[in-house]
Amino acid sequence: MVRKSVRFALASMACLVTVAAWAVQPGSPAPDFNAQDTHGQTHTLSEYKGKYVVLEWHNRECPYTHKHYASGNMQRLQQEWTSKGVVWFTVISSAPGQQGYMTADQENAYLQQVKASPTAVLLDPSGLLGHLYGAKTTPHMFIINPAGVLIYNGGIDDKATTDQSDIPTARNYVSQALEEAMAGKPVSEPVSRPYGCSVKYAR
Amino acid sequence: MAPGKRFVSLEYFLFADTYDARSLLPCTAIVQFDRQGNLPPNHKRLCQIMYQSTHVGRWLRGFRGLVPRGSLLLAGFLLTAVSATPVSGPHGSVEVVAEPASIEPGRAFWVGLHFQLEKGWHIYWTNPGDSGEPPKVQWSLPAGFRASPLNWPIPRRIQDHSLIDYGYQDEVLLPVEIQPPAGLGAGHDVQLGASVKWLVCREVCIPGHATLTLTLPVKKAAPGQPSSWHPLFIRTRADLPKPAPQAWKPAARLEGQRFLLNVETGKQETAAVFFPFEPNQVENAAPQNVNSSSRGLLLELQKSDLLLKPPPYLAGVLVVASGAGYVIQAPVVMPDSKRTH
Numbered sequence: 001m002v003r004k005s006v007r008f009a010l011a012s013m014a015c016l017v018t019v020a021a022w023a024v025q026p027g028s029p030a031p032d033f034n035a036q037d038t039h040g041q042t043h044t045l046s047e048y049k050g051k052y053v054v055l056e057w058h059n060r061e062c063p064y065t066h067k068h069y070a071s072g073n074m075q076r077l078q079q080e081w082t083s084k085g086v087v088w089f090t091v092i093s094s095a096p097g098q099q100g101y102m103t104a105d106q107e108n109a110y111l112q113q114v115k116a117s118p119t120a121v122l123l124d125p126s127g128l129l130g131h132l133y134g135a136k137t138t139p140h141m142f143i144i145n146p147a148g149v150l151i152y153n154g155g156i157d158d159k160a161t162t163d164q165s166d167i168p169t170a171r172n173y174v175s176q177a178l179e180e181a182m183a184g185k186p187v188s189e190p191v192s193r194p195y196g197c198s199v200k201y202a203r
Numbered sequence: 204m205a206p207g208k209r210f211v212s213l214e215y216f217l218f219a220d221t222y223d224a225r226s227l228l229p230c231t232a233i234v235q236f237d238r239q240g241n242l243p244p245n246h247k248r249l250c251q252i253m254y255q256s257t258h259v260g261r262w263l264r265g266f267r268g269l270v271p272r273g274s275l276l277l278a279g280f281l282l283t284a285v286s287a288t289p290v291s292g293p294h295g296s297v298e299v300v301a302e303p304a305s306i307e308p309g310r311a312f313w314v315g316l317h318f319q320l321e322k323g324w325h326i327y328w329t330n331p332g333d334s335g336e337p338p339k340v341q342w343s344l345p346a347g348f349r350a351s352p353l354n355w356p357i358p359r360r361i362q363d364h365s366l367i368d369y370g371y372q373d374e375v376l377l378p379v380e381i382q383p384p385a386g387l388g389a390g391h392d393v394q395l396g397a398s399v400k401w402l403v404c405r406e407v408c409i410p411g412h413a414t415l416t417l418t419l420p421v422k423k424a425a426p427g428q429p430s431s432w433h434p435l436f437i438r439t440r441a442d443l444p445k446p447a448p449q450a451w452k453p454a455a456r457l458e459g460q461r462f463l464l465n466v467e468t469g470k471q472e473t474a475a476v477f478f479p480f481e482p483n484q485v486e487n488a489a490p491q492n493v494n495s496s497s498r499g500l501l502l503e504l505q506k507s508d509l510l511l512k513p514p515p516y517l518a519g520v521l522v523v524a525s526g527a528g529y530v531i532q533a534p535v536v537m538p539d540s541k542r543t544h
Contacts, residue, residue: 099407137334162410191509193482197408198334198363
């Protein structure tokens with residue numbers, strides 16, 4: 001549990017960081033975090049050392065997020081990769097009152113409704129986790145390898161549209177990076193333009 | 204004039220460039236009579252002021268004179284509207300409009316996507332910036348017709364939470380040049396179809412989709428009448444970025460976390476904004492510091508954290524203090540003067 005005074009200091013830093021959203025470059029160590037999921041359980045990045053970790057920024061009302069959920073695409077990816085031992089965190093950084101903000105109960109009901117199966121959903125209404133990674137859009141995807149190094153930062157695929165019909169012909173950067181890394185190969189496309197709606201941080 | 208009336212609406216046409224019917228701009232000025240029942244001495248300047256304060260923010264070249272609309276109508280001058288009915292989309296409308304009232308075989312002409320948006324809502328430039336998506340069009344044209352890509356007027360920087368996007372608010376026309384075949388028969392109408400997809404945002408984003416058609420008559424070689432959209436096309440073409448003069452020699456040095464973009468315009472530049480064509484090169488939300496010199500300017504652009512290796516060129520639109528925009532393609536050099544390609 002992060003102490004209140006430390007949390008306040010971190011929140012102030014986050015306000016300064018919003019001026020220039022610093023991103024984390026693939027190849028550098030992924031920042032450790034401490035966040036709570038929709039069942040009240042705390043997760044840190046460091047406790048998952050030895051596993052691949054995917055961070056998926058999410059806003060259910062954004063038409064780009066909707067494209068990947070209404071089509072079942074995101075749920076398929078979550079199912080496929082968690083069954084291969086990947087830890088998949090969906091992250092919600094919408095501030096209270098902003099589009100996409102969810103309480104724990106609302107989010108749990110939503111997961112049932114859309115049959116999503118991430119390892120957990122991290123609730124980040126203060127935006128600390130989002131600003132730590134420089135999450136800009138929903139969706140925005142990050143992949144961390146078992147050594148704790150960021151190996152992917154960018155969009156989910158290469159068709160920056162709201163059309164579900166673009167999914168089958170798009171190159172999925174998340175699957176590509178995980179396949180390559182798991183085969184011991186360098187990730188051929190470690191960055192791409194993250195596309196979607198802006199993350200609805202507090203103003 | 205009626206002495207009891209305090210206000211009158213004066214309707215003028217403005218000759219924007221030459222004394223030519225094709226450069227007329229409609230203008231309505233609401234003017235207040237003074238106590239003596241006279242019009243204020245500067246009432247004609249109100250039209251000039253109106254056009255100065257459009258979102259383009261620039262003087263149109265050469266205001267030559269004002270002609271009251273009534274006199275033009277008496278002369279039998281009529282402007283016809285040529286457009287498909289505006290289709291309502293989320294928080295605005297879109298329509299395809301044509302510059303001429305009729306077309307000629309083999310003679311290229313301009314059409315455009317005309318967006319009108321509710322206050323505070325915006326659509327996006329070709330590079331939308333940190334979030335969003337630019338409008339796209341798929342044309343259904345008769346045989347032999349060709350359409351240019353969309354042309355993009357100078358965008359603005361738009362704040363979206365902690366991000367910066369590039370786009371347009373209120374109203375924008377995206378012009379397209381259409382080339383009809385030389386063998387096109389005259390004396391009938393042609394239909395141009397456009398399937399338009401776009402994203403409109405304010406705090407939230409909503410996708411829009413419209414199928415539009417535009418019908419135009421084909422006439423044999425005779426100088427065609429302009430449509431009533433002609434003035435909007437003139438204003439918009441003035442707002443399309445031009446290629447930068449070769450003498451400007453744009454060049455970008457990559458130093459640490461910054462691009463230093465040097466442009467020699469030949470005079471001191473006090474303000475400038477750079478809009479990159481490619482994503483993931485420049486940090487869109489970072490401030491751009493201008494260092495002006497007697498020869499031009501040096502613009503500091505923060506490098507994007509998602510830029511893993513230096514690009515061979517930094518390309519985009521440079522907008523200077525006058526509001527004019529120029530297409531820049533600056534080769535990127537490293538501090539030790541080695542070219543990156």
